[in-house]
Amino acid sequence: MTSIHTRRSFLAATSAATTLALAACSAGVRLVSPMSSFPKADFFVAPNGNDDWSGELPTPNAQGNNGPFATLQRAQRAVRDKVRQGLTADVKVLIRAGMYYLPTGLTFTTEDTGTVEHRITYAAYPGEHPQLIGGIRLTHWQPWREGIWRADLPAGIQPTQVFENGVRMAVARAPKQGYFRTVGPAGGSGLPGLQYHADDLDALDSAAWNLSNAQVSIWPQYNWFNFVHPIAALDVRRRTIRLRGDLGDYKITAGNRYAVLNVLALLTQAGECQIDLTNRVVYVWPIQLPIDQQQIVVSSAEHVIAIEGRSAKQPVRNVHFEGLDIRMSNDDAVRVTRAEDCSFRFCKIENGGRSGVRILGHAQRIVLYGNLIRQHGYCGVSLEGLPPGMPDVNHHHRVENNHIHHCGRLIGHGAGVYIEQSGHNWIVHNHVHHMPRYGTTIKGLRYQLLREQVAGVTWDNHYDFLHSRHNVIAFNHIHHVNQDSQDTGAMESWGPGRDNVYDHNLVHNSGNTEFDLQSGMYLDDATDYFTVTNNIIWGIVGTSNNQPIFAKGIANRIENNILIVGDTNDSAIMSMEMAGEECKDHVYQRNIVLITHRRGALYKFINWRKDRIQVSDYNLIWKAQGNVFVDGISTILGRWDTWRGMGFDANSVIADPQFIDLAGADFRLGEGSPAFALGFVPIDVSQIGLRPDFPRRFESA
Numbered sequence: 001m002t003s004i005h006t007r008r009s010f011l012a013a014t015s016a017a018t019t020l021a022l023a024a025c026s027a028g029v030r031l032v033s034p035m036s037s038f039p040k041a042d043f044f045v046a047p048n049g050n051d052d053w054s055g056e057l058p059t060p061n062a063q064g065n066n067g068p069f070a071t072l073q074r075a076q077r078a079v080r081d082k083v084r085q086g087l088t089a090d091v092k093v094l095i096r097a098g099m100y101y102l103p104t105g106l107t108f109t110t111e112d113t114g115t116v117e118h119r120i121t122y123a124a125y126p127g128e129h130p131q132l133i134g135g136i137r138l139t140h141w142q143p144w145r146e147g148i149w150r151a152d153l154p155a156g157i158q159p160t161q162v163f164e165n166g167v168r169m170a171v172a173r174a175p176k177q178g179y180f181r182t183v184g185p186a187g188g189s190g191l192p193g194l195q196y197h198a199d200d201l202d203a204l205d206s207a208a209w210n211l212s213n214a215q216v217s218i219w220p221q222y223n224w225f226n227f228v229h230p231i232a233a234l235d236v237r238r239r240t241i242r243l244r245g246d247l248g249d250y251k252i253t254a255g256n257r258y259a260v261l262n263v264l265a266l267l268t269q270a271g272e273c274q275i276d277l278t279n280r281v282v283y284v285w286p287i288q289l290p291i292d293q294q295q296i297v298v299s300s301a302e303h304v305i306a307i308e309g310r311s312a313k314q315p316v317r318n319v320h321f322e323g324l325d326i327r328m329s330n331d332d333a334v335r336v337t338r339a340e341d342c343s344f345r346f347c348k349i350e351n352g353g354r355s356g357v358r359i360l361g362h363a364q365r366i367v368l369y370g371n372l373i374r375q376h377g378y379c380g381v382s383l384e385g386l387p388p389g390m391p392d393v394n395h396h397h398r399v400e401n402n403h404i405h406h407c408g409r410l411i412g413h414g415a416g417v418y419i420e421q422s423g424h425n426w427i428v429h430n431h432v433h434h435m436p437r438y439g440t441t442i443k444g445l446r447y448q449l450l451r452e453q454v455a456g457v458t459w460d461n462h463y464d465f466l467h468s469r470h471n472v473i474a475f476n477h478i479h480h481v482n483q484d485s486q487d488t489g490a491m492e493s494w495g496p497g498r499d500n501v502y503d504h505n506l507v508h509n510s511g512n513t514e515f516d517l518q519s520g521m522y523l524d525d526a527t528d529y530f531t532v533t534n535n536i537i538w539g540i541v542g543t544s545n546n547q548p549i550f551a552k553g554i555a556n557r558i559e560n561n562i563l564i565v566g567d568t569n570d571s572a573i574m575s576m577e578m579a580g581e582e583c584k585d586h587v588y589q590r591n592i593v594l595i596t597h598r599r600g601a602l603y604k605f606i607n608w609r610k611d612r613i614q615v616s617d618y619n620l621i622w623k624a625q626g627n628v629f630v631d632g633i634s635t636i637l638g639r640w641d642t643w644r645g646m647g648f649d650a651n652s653v654i655a656d657p658q659f660i661d662l663a664g665a666d667f668r669l670g671e672g673s674p675a676f677a678l679g680f681v682p683i684d685v686s687q688i689g690l691r692p693d694f695p696r697r698f699e700s701a
Contacts, residue, residue, distance in 0.1 A: 042082070042091050043075050044068035044125070047098035058096065058125065072100055072122075072132070079120060080111050087118040095324065097128035103136050103157065105301035105329065110310040114318030124323030129348075129697070134301030134329040135159070138282060141291045148267060149291050153280040159298035160330045160353045161377075161410075162273040164286055166295065168351060168375065168409065172267035172274045174204060179219075179257035186240035186252075191232050193242040194218065194252050201260070207236045209263050212278040216243055218258040219412065220250040223486035223515060226412030226436075228261070299353060302331045309338030312362040312393065317341050327351045332358040333376065336366055343367035346695050352376040353410065355418075360384040362393040370691075371402045372698040377410030380432070385421030385467050388445050389454035392467040394422040401429045401691045403698060408436035412484055415441050423469040423497060430476045431690050436484035438492045439507070440476070444468045446495035446526035448580045463528075469497025477689035479509045479539075486515035489522025489550065490540075498529035506688050507548075508665070511541035511568075518542030519550040519574075520563075526581045527553035534683050536667055538564035547574045547604070555585040555614070560681055562667050565595040571631060576606035584609070588616040590680050592657045598626035602640075602649075605632040610646070618678045619652040628654055653678060 043055040049068035053060070055078055060067035069075050075093045082091055091114070114120040124130055138151040153159065162169045174180075180200040186193030194216070214231040229245030241260075260266070264274045267283055274283040275298075288294055304326045309315035316339040325348040326333055333352030336342060336359045349356045349371055356373040359366050359382065373380045381404065385394030399417055408414025416432035419425065420443040432439045444466040451457040454465055463469070473491065482488045490510040491502055502521060511518030520537035523530055530553065537548035548563040551573055563572040572593040577583035593602060602621055605612060621628050629638045637643065644650055658670035669675055669682060 041094040043078050043093045044096065045070070045072055045075050045093065045100075046096035047100075058094065068096065072102070072106055075122075076106065076108075076112065083111060083113065083120075087115050090118050091120045093122045094125045095122065095130040096125045097130055099131045099133060101133050101136060102304060103134075103300045105134050105303045105306060106132075107303075107306045107308060108316055108319055109308055110314045110316060112319060113309070113316045116317065119318045119320055121320045121322060122324070123321070129323065129325055131325040131327065132304050133297065133327055134304035134333070135163070135297045135299045138296050138298060139292070141296070144283060147270065147285050148283055149286065150281050150283050151296075153277075153282060153298070157298070157300040158277060158330070159275055159282070159300055161299040161328065161351070162275065162282060162284060163297045163299075163328060163351065164271070164284070164294055165288070166327070166351075169273040169284060170271055171262045172264065172272045173259050173261045174201065174263070174266050175259060176269070179259050182252060182254060182256045182258060183239070184252070184254040186238070186242065189242060191242045191244065192229075192247050192252060193240050194256070194258060196239050196241065196258075198239065201239075202236070205265065206234060209234065209265050211263070213274070213276050214263045215261040216241060216258055217261055217412070218243075218252070218256060219485075220247050220252050220256050222250070223257070224413065224488075225250065228411065231260075297328060299328045299330045299351075301329050303333065303335045304329050304352075305334045307336045307339045307342055309362075312338055314338075315340045315362065320345070322346055324348075329353055332356070332382075334358070335360070336363050337361040338363070339366065340364045341366075343369065344371055346370040348372045348698065348701075350375045355379040355382045356404070356407070358382045358384065359397060359422075360394065361386065363397070364394070365396045367398045367400070368402055369398065369400050370694055372695075372701050373402055373404045374406050374701065375409060376407040376414070378408060378414045379418045380404035380407045380414075380416045382418040383420070383422040383425060384418075385423075387421065388450055388465040392423070395424045395467070397422070397425045399425065399427045399430065401694055403431045403690060403694065403701070405432065406434045408484075413437040415439065416478070416481065417441075417473075419443065419468055419471060419496075421467045423467050423471060425471045427471065427473040428475050429689065429691050432476060432478045433480045434483070435481040437482060437488055439478035439481040439490045439510070440473055440492070442468045442471060442473075442493040442496040442500060444495040444497055444526075446579065446581055449495070463498050466495070466497035469499055471500045472503065474501065474503040474505065475688050477506045479507070482511045482518055484512065487517040489519040489524070491520070492522040492524060493527045493530070494524040495526045499531075501531045502533070502535060503531070504534045504683065504688055505536075506685060507535065507537045509539040509541075511546060513541060513543065516542050516544040516546065517550070518546040520548040521550070523549070523551045523553050523556055525552055525579055527551075528555060529553075530556045532556065532558045533560050534681075536562040536683060536685065538562075538566065538665065540566060541568050543568070545570055545574065547571050550574045551586060552576060552578070552581065552583045554582055555587075557587040557589075558591065559587065559589045560591065560683070562592045562683065563594075565593065565597075565600040567597050569600055571601040571604035573602075574604040574606075575612060577609075578607075584611045585614040586612060586616075587614055588619065590618045590678055591620075592675055592680060593619060593621045594657060594659075594662070595621070595623040595628070601629055601631035601638075603630045603632075605630070608633045613648060616648040617651050619649060620657055620675045620678055620680065621652060621654050622656050623654070651678070
């Protein structure tokens with residue numbers, strides 16, 4: 001057995017390593033406080049500027065043309081001139097408050113790059129908050145009928161979203177809230193299709209609908225992933241809807257959730273819109289009138305800001321954005337690829353049609369610090385490398401001190417932070433909440449699939465192909481996630497690389513009352529060699545098979561955590577082997593487990609083998625009602641004394657941990673807690689969540 005001294009040394013080393021790595025990660029990076037004074041800038045941009053002026057003063061000079069530029073595009077050209085001449089110093093552009101419409105967005109290429117020595121920064125003028133809008137304001141509204149107005153779309157744009165005064169308008173839909181349920185799949189035809197109930201659409205005069213722009217949002221088969229596809233055909237006699245699109249490996253089955261979107265006949269209340277790309281018209285029912293005094297904006301830019309180097313050998317380097325409000329796009333609000341050492345700090349990034357910030361392909365050492373990232377169609381932040389079998393080119397990013405919330409607004413399986421084939425990243429001190437699926441997720445490809453898809457893969461070398469490794473997800477506050485999906489976790493992983501760390505996270509109030517398999521931390525298929533330490537998990541809700549931690553995989557270490565088994569939870573830790581992936585050599589040590597109801601187990605094992613657990617000991621368990629037991633082995637082996645007789649939890653103790661205030665979720669320990677004698681190290685929650693320099697202007701958002 002590991003001694004208390006050894007265990008404390010391990011945790012001390014882990015905490016010290018985390019602290020040192022965070023400090024090292026910050027070394028050499030100049031974090032500009034939103035309240036700090038800015039140095040003199042090279043160029044200024046202002047709404048009352050003029051692109052024929054010099055751009056060298058923040059306000060116009062009445063005696064000449066020495067004043068700010070009017071557009072960001074003009075400032076970008078001026079910076080490019082400096083880049084062509086060869087940078088000998090840092091370059092800064094300061095942007096005055098105002099609304100800067102960017103119908104096609106801004107793309108920064110190798111022509112815009114800084115150097116290793118010199119940075120280029122586009123920043124808000126001190127104390128001001130310029131808005132960069134990836135859309136076009138619509139005017140010349142004409143009344144149509146029953147509170148609905150219409151306006152023509154300008155040529156050349158294909159909007160996917162409409163906003164009234166900065167708030168996304170709901171696309172006209174049925175039902176207005178939630179979903180209908182399918183009868184089952186529609187037979188025949190090569191197109192995927194569903195059969196619907198008479199009560200769903202028959203009363204809505206669906207035979208008269210114009211379907212040229214209509215869509216269906218559907219969760220096929222397992223309620224894991226959400227698809228939005230155009231309607232190819234609607235047969236009111238057979239009550240079937242055909243979709244133009246691929247559902248991948250997922251089938252439409254009975255009871256799948258679906259909704260019909262973007263049908264003009266369904267536009268029936270304020271706050272809704274319909275986008276008719278066929279006839280180039282937008283219809284809205286505004287919340288406020290008169291409509292000409294409202295900011296009705298349609299998204300038009302693919303990205304508001306894109307950083308795209310010419311190649312991996314000619315990336316964009318050392319370009320930074322600070323204090324900007326970046327909003328509204330058809331795709332990702334910010335996309336970064338073929339770039340190194342760039343950053344977004346203290347920005348508000350909202351209302352992207354897909355993700356808030358997507359960092360993909362060749363991208364290294366990108367920093368997202370102190371941003372408000374919210375209301376995106378899919379994920380808040382996405383880090384995506386190349387598929388297995390291709391080079392490891394996406395790594396060493398920092399996603400720190402960001403408030404990420406209410407994403408997955410258009411694609412229902414959205415996450416706060418999504419990582420796929422990207423490693424050595426620090427996801428720390430973020431506040432993540434209100435996601436339909438994950439708070440964070442780490443993806444790769446499990447071995448059984450990897451060896452089928454990539455030549456040359458063996459068990460001995462397969463980790464070399466999995467680049468989602470050595471990620472540290474720590475000091476985050478995650479809650480109200482997993483709100484609209486099944487078989488999921490607030491912090492989840494599936495087929496990732498090895499040696500990732502979950503440390504010092506608060507995870508609570510996660511899950512939903514409609515689906516099963518809800519977990520606080522879900523170490524799913526082929527999740528191997530994870531370290532899970534110093535986390536507090538409570539308030540996990542679901543219909544069945546719910547728990548603070550679900551652990552598959554090999555050699556996962558779960559130590560010094562506080563796990564509250566709530567009334568809808570089956571156990572503290574559930575474990576199983578499936579899909580041909582081994583599940584063995586776990587360590588469950590020095591955790592505090594409090595079970596609130598008689599039916600709750602300490603552990604729940606499926607397809608148990610004794611090599612599942614390498615060590616389970618020095619845990620503190622408290623159950624006010626009923627006996628402590630281990631589930632899923634057999635009735636006899638589930639008894640606590642029999643479990644201990646097998647060599648597990650021999651030194652564990654059943655006793656009240658003496659939390660300061662369990663009902664108030666204050667999990668500090670009283671001075672006499674028996675956890676201390678077992679070597680438990682108190683978890684300091686004061687360091688978890690956003691840092692003190694998170695911008696005050698975002699605090700109420």
